[in-house]
Amino acid sequence: MRIVLIGAGNVGHHLGLKLHGAGQEVVQVFSRKRLRAKDLAKKISAKATTSLHQISEEADLYLLAVNDDGIAEVSQKLVEVGLSEKLMAHTSGATPMTVFESAGAKRFGVFYPLQTFSKNRQADFSKIPICVEANSEADYFLLKNLAEKLSPNVHRISDEQRSVLHVAAVFANNFSNHLYHIAGDILAKNDMPLDLLIPLIRETVAKLDDGSPAEMQTGPARRGDEATIQRHLNFLKKHPDYAKVYKILTDGIKSS
């Protein structure tokens, strides 16, 4: 498949490398940042451009790996330069597919790899779910087929489901990371490194293979160990914000 990749940030970079590695022909990479476009294009034998007016008309898919805010603007631009009949897909978990309809595109979909990408970390696509959807069955199968070349873990996820998935991901990723921050802050103030807890954190995640989080839950709230809970709340009097988090999550565990 001939692909124009629009965006060379973290998602674009990792997707470009993987598409190329999986034998797809990425014909062109667009980024407003010339060096980024060139750097990625060189790695995957593509051409680079910084102008949406120079986007190739010869591709089967225009893949928009740009910020959520940029999707509407870029897709309007692609329609303006005469690509309204081409298949466009974005890689966003938070943006409805209808953004393309509003821009005047005729064929569109979503190609959303559900992972947090960092420039300096390798992405193991074999473990990344890819959520796919399109406004026609033919284009859905086309995107699904492409996704399956990158990952064995491909799911058809509607716009509505994807917006729910995005909320859930905030709980599982951003919020749990914030709890690690709280734990690390409490430890640092008592001359201990967060490293002490990393094996425990890893095991908590590994245990999800054995049962649901509710089944695997342990600790004072699950045991109803009020003496320990009270001792913890006493300690947290120095950290009133953390005490609030402690109470609300302890109540949550008790009632789940």
Next chain:
Amino acid sequence: MRIVLIGAGNVGHHLGLKLHGAGQEVVQVFSRKRLRAKDLAKKISAKATTSLHQISEEADLYLLAVNDDGIAEVSQKLVEVGLSEKLMAHTSGATPMTVFESAGAKRFGVFYPLQTFSKNRQADFSKIPICVEANSEADYFLLKNLAEKLSPNVHRISDEQRSVLHVAAVFANNFSNHLYHIAGDILAKNDMPLDLLIPLIRETVAKLDDGSPAEMQTGPARRGDEATIQRHLNFLKKHPDYAKVYKILTDGIKSS
């Protein structure tokens, strides 16, 4: 070192196997549950007993891997049967070492492997921090030396620090696990499995190798993306308890 292991639950089981594997002589295993004591004792060439009156007097260390509530009772019993001059250590993150002093023991300490153990999951001690303390330097070094035979990751942690560590572990383990439960519940109600988020959860943890949680934080709260936050809160109107958690952790991320 000759060790009497008191308790054959999850912690006792894994510690017993590892001590034996590391060439230590576990001479006896105590559990009130006869089958548990026998089962573990057989695996590690130890004798089994269900009576504290039959505890061997010939050991260098009495290791109490029992519930927090049982430590005071068991240590009193050990003193009663004439072992007050022997070194006793418990494996609890939540219990001060002074519990032994109150029981009348003379030599005591803590030998706390900071991990959540499950019967059916192998424990990789090479990655488990062991927190050690004792009421004399000699016994501290004895316990430290033993711990280093099990793990390269040994720390001297005072009673006070250990109680802080226990609070931090609740945030990092129990509370993050509860967030996975919330994410899974939201997904299940919309016909999606929590499996979709496991690779993301793993990567969130893996990224802690590259920087502090605050540095690695992403998402709408970190970006100050109020439109997305408002959309999420609208969706969470159906789940008022989850909305409270969302608000308090979003505020926490914004102000950290």
